Amino acid sequence: SQQGEEDPQALSIQEGENATMNCSYKTSINNLQWYRQNSGRGLVHLILIRSNEREKHSGRLRVTLDTSKKSSSLLITASRAADTASYFCATVGTTDSWGKLQFGAGTQVVVTP
Amino acid sequence: NAGVTQTPKFRVLKTGQSMTLLCAQDMNHEYMYWYRQDPGMGLRLIHYSVGEGTTAKGEVPDGYNVSRLKKQNFLLGLESAAPSQTSVYFCASTSVPNYGYTFGSGTRLTVV
Numbered sequence: 001s002q003q004g005e006e007d008p009q010a011l012s013i014q015e016g017e018n019a020t021m022n023c024s025y026k027t028s029i030n031n032l033q034w035y036r037q038n039s040g041r042g043l044v045h046l047i048l049i050r051s052n053e054r055e056k057h058s059g060r061l062r063v064t065l066d067t068s069k070k071s072s073s074l075l076i077t078a079s080r081a082a083d084t085a086s087y088f089c090a091t092v093g094t095t096d097s098w099g100k101l102q103f104g105a106g107t108q109v110v111v112t113p
Numbered sequence: 114n115a116g117v118t119q120t121p122k123f124r125v126l127k128t129g130q131s132m133t134l135l136c137a138q139d140m141n142h143e144y145m146y147w148y149r150q151d152p153g154m155g156l157r158l159i160h161y162s163v164g165e166g167t168t169a170k171g172e173v174p175d176g177y178n179v180s181r182l183k184k185q186n187f188l189l190g191l192e193s194a195a196p197s198q199t200s201v202y203f204c205a206s207t208s209v210p211n212y213g214y215t216f217g218s219g220t221r222l223t224v225v
Contacts, residue, residue: 004155031211042117042203043156045213088155092211098163099144099210100171103155 004032004089004104012110019076021107023089024069030092032065032072033101037086046074046087051094079111115139119204119217126194126224134189134220136204144207145187146171146214147179149200156203162187194224 007022023032031050035043049056049065049072056063062075076083086108090101117138126132136145143164148156158171160179168179176198178190187206191198201221205214 033213035216040219042216042218043205043214044216048211048213050211090156097210098161098169099207099212100146100158100161101156101205101214103148103157105153105155 004091004102006087006089006104006107008107009105010108010110012112013079015079015081015111015113017079017111019079019083019109019111021074021087021109023072023074023104025072025089025091025102025104026070027091028094029067030094030096032063033090033092034061034063034072034074035088035090037088037106039085043088076109079109081111081113083109084111085109117204117206117215117217119202119220121220122218123221124223126191126222128194128196128224130194131190131192132194132222133191134202134204134222136187136189136206136217138185138187138204138206138215140206140208140215141184142206142208142215143184144210145181146205147177147187147189148203148205149173150203150219151200159189159202194222196224198222199224 034046086106146161147159162181165184204217
């Protein structure tokens with residue numbers, strides 16, 4: 001069973017606009033991670049936020065975490081055509097000692113020039 | 114280049130055939146994982162290893178076996194391939210749990 005659920009499933013925006021996607025999860029977590037996957041490629045780690053953190057930034061990425069609502073959001077500011085990819089959230093549960101990630105189904109983002 | 118290397122990149126198998134997927138990492142990572150990715154379902158964990166000589170089952174282990182004889186290699190075996198095992202397989206590794214993974218570029222497997 002999947003831990004995370006991303007919303008929306010697909011997102012189409014123009015270059016320069018912001019892209020926001022959300023992730024909800026079911027059980028208590030140690031941390032939540034976001035990954036990007038370009039078509040036909042492997043996943044690339046973007047950012048990790050721990051359960052005691054509320055917000056993190058990395059370049060044009062902003063991630064928030066609300067553990068009371070069991071949800072997270074990923075904001076990509078000033079999007080570029082190169083941001084076209086699928087984005088996945090993944091969680092590590094509090095009872096997990098081995099870092100096993102549980103993934104959601106992903107959000108497909110298309111950025112048009 | 115440092116990272117996770119998966120071989121082969123593509124493979125077509127007939128039902129009942131066997132094969133081994135190889136994952137090699139040169140980052141001295143202890144933890145290695147095998148995932149499968151199916152359309153609309155995200156990634157699901159097949160097996161994982163927390164160190165040389167150790168393996169454990171993940172969420173969807175049936176029909177697969179693994180071995181970690183050397184720290185840098187994690188092998189995924191299909192003893193008798195079935196069409197339901199048609200998928201893209203990803204290997205990942207990390208030095209410490211609760212840090213980000215490094216993923217390989219995947220193996221696209223089709224079982225006919």
